[in-house]
Amino acid sequence: MNNVIDVVGLMKHYKKFTLGPIDFQVEKGTAVALVGTNGSGKSTVFRLLLNILQSDEGSIQLFGENMVEKETELKQKIGYVGDLYEQFGHFTIKELKSLVSYWYPSWDDERYSYLLKRYNIDDSEKFGKSSKGTKKKAEFIFSLCHDPKLLLLDEPSAGVDIVSQRKMKEDLMSFMEDGERSILLATHIVDEIKQVCDYIAVLEKGKLLYSFDKDEVYEKWARVWVVNVTDTLLEHPNVLMVGRTPPQIVTNNLPTLENELNSLDIAITHTQRLTLEEVIEHLQQTHA
Numbered sequence: 001m002n003n004v005i006d007v008v009g010l011m012k013h014y015k016k017f018t019l020g021p022i023d024f025q026v027e028k029g030t031a032v033a034l035v036g037t038n039g040s041g042k043s044t045v046f047r048l049l050l051n052i053l054q055s056d057e058g059s060i061q062l063f064g065e066n067m068v069e070k071e072t073e074l075k076q077k078i079g080y081v082g083d084l085y086e087q088f089g090h091f092t093i094k095e096l097k098s099l100v101s102y103w104y105p106s107w108d109d110e111r112y113s114y115l116l117k118r119y120n121i122d123d124s125e126k127f128g129k130s131s132k133g134t135k136k137k138a139e140f141i142f143s144l145c146h147d148p149k150l151l152l153l154d155e156p157s158a159g160v161d162i163v164s165q166r167k168m169k170e171d172l173m174s175f176m177e178d179g180e181r182s183i184l185l186a187t188h189i190v191d192e193i194k195q196v197c198d199y200i201a202v203l204e205k206g207k208l209l210y211s212f213d214k215d216e217v218y219e220k221w222a223r224v225w226v227v228n229v230t231d232t233l234l235e236h237p238n239v240l241m242v243g244r245t246p247p248q249i250v251t252n253n254l255p256t257l258e259n260e261l262n263s264l265d266i267a268i269t270h271t272q273r274l275t276l277e278e279v280i281e282h283l284q285q286t287h288a
């Protein structure tokens with residue numbers, strides 16, 4: 001069993017929003033980006049994974065164990081960023097650290113001090129009075145000091161300055177270095193996805209639309225301009241969009257599409273590889 005996250009048929013109903021049913025896995029040693037427009041359900045997924053919220057249907061296994069049954073044990077292995085400490089605003093960051101570290105036998109105070117310096121944080125500051133970016137950085141530091149095996153990061157760098165964003169990316173890349181640890185990262189920052197993540201999962205309106213290997217984007221996704229298009233192309237499994245004026249096709253498998261066009265005797269006039277930004281935008285727009 002090599003999955004650190006295994007979600008099957010997960011559903012959560014709110015009055016005006018339904019998440020799921022969602023099935024997804026995160027394999028040990030991989031980093032997965034969870035992307036989606038505002039309100040698509042990303043934070044809801046994180047809260048369900050951490051058992052902060054209870055699902056209406058489906059199952060969640062973390063490290064092969066049931067989160068509801070083994071919550072305390074499993075949380076020792078997880079680091080989380082996601083506005084968890086808002087209710088503790090009257091504590092200083094240092095007091096909050098004492099509270100958090102109490103729960104983790106593996107807490108490393110030297111690492112905490114190192115990261116405080118690295119991110120220029122004065123931990124005598126009241127958490128509630130800290131800036132948005134400082135709160136995120138403090139939460140990020142808290143998530144890393146007990147040597148977690150899995151990081152669940154809900155927009156860790158939102159509101160964080162550019163220098164600290166770069167440091168966060170570096171810290172996440174070194175977190176992944178030994179191949180034993182994993183990350184699920186919700187972010188709107190494409191550079192973070194490019195540098196840290198192996199796979200991308202696109203969530204829209206509570207549904208997981210698409211999951212793909214980041215490297216596939218560079219190898220296979222393209223926009224192809226052609227002399228004409230036929231209705232049959234719309235049915236092709238690797239055709240994601242057909243435009244008429246001018247005739248063009250978006251594909252997630254260029255070599256296969258080229259063969260298909262060849263057999264239909266449709267000439268290609270121009271081909272352009274899609275960037276990761278374009279792929280994500282395309283997936284989100286077609287399901288908006």
Ligand SMILES: Nc1ncnc2c1ncn2[C@@H]1O[C@H](COP(=O)(O)OP(=O)(O)OP(=O)(O)O)[C@@H](O)[C@H]1O
Binds near residue numbers: 015016036037040
């Ligand atoms: N407690 C709640 N009661 C009712 N609806 C809720 C509740 N929490 C979240 N929602 C709704 O669930 C939907 C998904 O919210 P969620 O915070 O998971 O989205 P998100 O993808 O994290 O958004 P963002 O990118 O803006 O952070 C939204 O429509 C939101 O209004």
